[in-house]
Amino acid sequence: MSYQQYRPTSYSLLPVVVKNLLIINGLLFLADTVFEQRLGFSIGQKFALYYPTSEFFNPVQFVTHLFLHGSFMHLFSNMLALWMFGTVLENYWGPKRFITFYFVCGLGAAGILTLVNWFELEQIWNTIHLYSSAPNPMDFEALINKGFLRHYNTPDMLTFLDGWKSMPGNMEMAAQSVALVEQVADIKANIPTVGASGAVMGLLLAFGMLFPNQIIYLYFALPIKAKYFVILYGLFELYSGVSNNPNDNVAHFAHIGGMLFGFILIKLWNKKNREHFY
Secondary structure (H helix, E strand, O other), X not given: OOHHHOOOOOOOOOOHHHHHHHHHHXXXXXXXXXXXXXXXXXXXXXXOEOOOOOOOOOOOHHHHHHHOOOOHHHHHHHHHHHHHHHHHXXXXXXXXXXXXXXXXXXXXXXXXXXXXXXHHHHHXXXXXXXXXXXXXXXXXXXXXXXXXXXXXXXXXXXHHHHHHHHOOXXXXXXXXXXXXHHHHHHHHHOOOEOOOHHHHHHHHHHHHHHOOOOEEEEOOOEEEEHHHHHHHHHHHHHHHHHXXXXXXXXXXXXXXXXXXXXXXXHHHHHHHOHHHOO
16 A cells, blocks of 8 residues: 555644654753753763663663754754654554554664674674783784774874884783773773664654655655665665764664564564555
C-alpha cells in the first residue's frame, strides 16, 4: 500500500504521542541549557547513555538519553523528522502501537550501539595488553600514527615521544606511555551518547516500508521515493559506521540499530496481521 492509497478516517497534524514527545524533548533541552549555565549542573551528563563499565553509567540512561540532545540543530533535525514521519505513522497505527514502536527502536538502537562499543573496547584492550607487555618508543609511535592516541594533544605527545627516543631505556617514561595507552579505554567508555536519532531512524524505516512510493523532497527540493531514500540512507549510515572516521561524533550504528529493530518489529506485526500493513 502506498501513502497515496491510504485514507485515514481522521487525521491529526499533531497527534498526542508526537506532540508530547516534541514537548518533552524541547523542555529538557531548555532545562539542560539553563541548569548548566546558571547552576553548573548538566542534565545531559547525568542522563546521557554511557558504556556499562563507565563510572557514570546508570541503566535508566537507556531510556533517558532518547530525550536529550547535544545542540539546538541536533534537537531541531530530530524533532522535524519525528513530526514529519511520526505524524503519519501515529495516525496510521494509533498512539499505543506508535509509542511501542518508537521505544523499541530507541532501545534497540542503544543496545546495538552498546554491542558495537563492546566490540571496539575488546579490540582496544587487546592493543593495550599487547603494548603493555613490552612498551617501547617504536610501538608507541606506531600507535600515534594509527590514531590510537588521537584523544590526546598531538604536539605534547610528539614532544614526549622525542624525549623517550633520546632515552629509550627510561623506565619511568615507559610506565607513563603505558598509562597513556590504558586511558584510551576509559575515554571510550566515558563518551556519552544523546539523542532520539535511533528511534527517529526507526520511524523513517517504517515510513519507507509502509509507504514506499511516497515522495520525499530532499532539502525541500529534490524528489525521491521513500523506499529509495531509506535504502540510500541506510547504506550511508553503514558506510559511515564502518569507516569509523575519528572526527565523526555521530553514532551511526545506533541509527542502523533503530532501523534494524524497526524492520524486525514491522515484520513481526505484519506476520500476525498482514491486512494491517499491506
